[in-house]
Amino acid sequence: MEERPAGEDAAGLAPDAVDEALERSRAIRESVAVGVATAIYGISFGALSVAAGLDVWQTVFLSLVMFTGGSQFALVGVLAAGGAAAGGSAIATAAMLGIRNVVYGMRMKPLVGGRPARNVLAAWITIDESTAVALAQKLPGNARLGFWLTGAIVFVGWNLTTLAGALIGDAMGDTRAWGLDAAAGAAFLGLLWPRLKRFQAGAVAVGAAVVAAIVMPFVMPGLPVLIAALVALLVGWFNLFDRRRRA
């Protein structure tokens, strides 16, 4: 029997075999659903990356090695806006968006970590989706299953759809006529949307958007995003706009 956290079964019922089989199949279903849904939008990354001026190989490399959607979209987004001159800002933005993966890694390490080779493999597929599916499971065994299965499905799917998207983008020619520049904003909004459940996050989003718009005419392309990041630092440090404290 799997070790359950204390207090999990208030009624004192031992989880029987049927329960465990159900929990396990639920973990598999969630992994496949999240994995496939995420993998599909690799197609938009592939197309946007080529539209930003990267070639097909560079685009594919990012999905294979960087393999964290937010940072990938950010890198090509900043390059699209500012060109090679914004290179430093592009790297900084991609790296800062990758900081949350450190937190995910710390949470996943006790569950899926092990020998160095295993840690590298686990780290490689430590992303929003694999972590979320793992943390949604009650049993540690299913959390491990959810992590590896979701990560594997997203990795394979994301890379295949990235290649497809890059080839499509390459064939499109004038990507602006196809509205791909507008699709970039919609992609960032899609990544942001599930993070806006708390009031504090909403306040930071609005503040950062306003700051970016205000400074845009005065600084080099790429820098507005980095300057707007200061809003997160300020609000996060002093824990401003935290509605939970008063609740």
Added chain:
Amino acid sequence: MTTWHLILIASAATLALKLGGYLVPVGFLERERPARIADLLTVALLAALIVVQTLGAGQALVVDARVPALIVAAALYAIRAPFIVAVAAAAVVAAAIRAFG
């Protein structure tokens, strides 16, 4: 700096961050303040990227077909449409406005 340099440096940085979570022994970022800042950092960067992608034209602020496209995408996310549907719809809206506008 060539595009390949950029890609290699950025990829090395993000991969190192992922590995960092598994190598650092005690969870510095598990403490409340760093964890909160890391969370909010993601939100701020994404919000700023939306503005830059939707209103930016070099250093100028421009209102064009990208704005209605973003509004349509927001409406679709609000009714829980999948990511790829909202992104594709935004592209279609912008393309249509430019073609017929």
